Amino acid sequence: MQAYKEVVVKTPLPLRILPYLSVAVFLLIWELAVRTGMIPSVLLAPPSQVFSLFIDKLTQPNPDGAVLAVHAWTSLQEALIGYGLSLLVGIPLGLAMGWFRVVEGLARPIFELIRPIPPIAWIPLTVFWFGIGLAGKVFIIWIAGIVPCVINSYVGVRMTQPTLIQMARTYGANDWQIFCGLCVPSALPMVFGALQIALAYCWTNLVGAELLAANTGLGYLITMGGRLARPDIVVLGMVSVGVSGAVLGFIIDCIEKRLLAGIRR
């Protein structure tokens, strides 16, 4: 005998159809607006044309000098290296800033000075320092990603339950033991929150870095599209940046779910 009855939550039919309908209508209006000439085709490319260009770009390096996969791979490489470095530096720094007063006193003012500068403002300096190669872009992405990492891990440590800390003290734990055994684990959910935010920041600033100084990459694809007045290339670039960003975010989300399976949020 079944001890429970399965609860079926019914969403009304319109609510299930509407999302698909609205996307379909949106694409249809876009397509029609361009096809009928309401929006001139030099300004916007219809979705069908973007799609056929996408198929072409998988094999054709013209007119911007590389196939789509090469652009995507360049961007991915830069983003992931910068992202990894910013996690590597930002999270330990933030954790330490949350617990050790000396570290906070030393690092906080510099951090507060750097924080309000939009990462793409560093582009000219990085071009001076590193040229337009990989290193410069990685630097910009690193700067972009480090801010949310530091803030989130700092706040995570700060939000540790005071009762637990007091208990640990009562049992005779020293500072370092409390930090490793208590503050770091309890900051983990916040730290993982930072992974997503930092990824979004990195991805945004990657495009910025590539718009200005690059010779391959998805951002470069967009710039070239603009320069050649080819709206289909621009839209294709935007869509591929969006899609690959979303895929990366999804992967991080899955990893996060696996690692944090037992932790209550």
Place this chain on the structure above:
Amino acid sequence: MSRAIANETVGISGGREGFSFYRCITNTWFLYCVSLSVFFLVWDRVAAWRIFGDSLAQPLVVLDKLYELTQIRFAGTNLGGHIWASTRRVLIGFSLASAIAVPLGLCMALNRYTNAVVKPVFDLFKPMPPIAWVSISILWFGVGEFSKIFIIAIGTFVPCLLNSYNGVRLVEPELYDVIRVLGGKRKDEIIEVCFPASFPAIFAGLQISLSVAWTCLLAAELMNARDGMGFLIKRGMDTYQPALVLGGMILIALMAWLSSLAITLIERRLCPWKTGIENL
């Protein structure tokens, strides 16, 4: 976010004890001073010893450059004019976007049908970085003022909408129960519970979108502009003047910081019930 801050971690300096050298050098303000002076000293020395060649200016040279710009007309206007040109773009774009996005987000959270229509289309645009719109907005609106405002508006729209949407959805269900027990209607629920409870989230969204707005502004102005702080940076880049680049960076950081401070102050006036971590 209403948990108490660990009182251990808030630096309590202890009672009135005798002078101790160790406590003196670990005093927070002392450490702040040390860190800042080391930072500026290193910057100054690195620039003076030309570790990066000519491409880093000493802090004082940068200040000098900024002062010089207030005196002369650079590309048609002096420093104040450049700052105002940028600020005006941010203000227009930001207020346009937030005026549309915040109500739309509230509507989406309150009405399932609006949500079902708008959310999927919004989700299509959400993962696109705002900077990716730079090229197409130049294509659409030319290089004038409107294309810059458009990018800023696009960039600020997403966080505004997301936060007001989530702000309403994450309202604690107990609050609804309370208002229902007290005999409130749906209207009371919305006005008395949803709006006040989602205020902090909306302001957090405004805060985020403001910083996005400055980034977008910079991207737009770096691509092409005839005035504004991004123009100063770009001109510094083209003519290889690190002092001008650094000056522009400092200015834009200052303005971003000031505007976020303004939002914080307004927030404190408008919703004093906000709880959370005030630090950082």
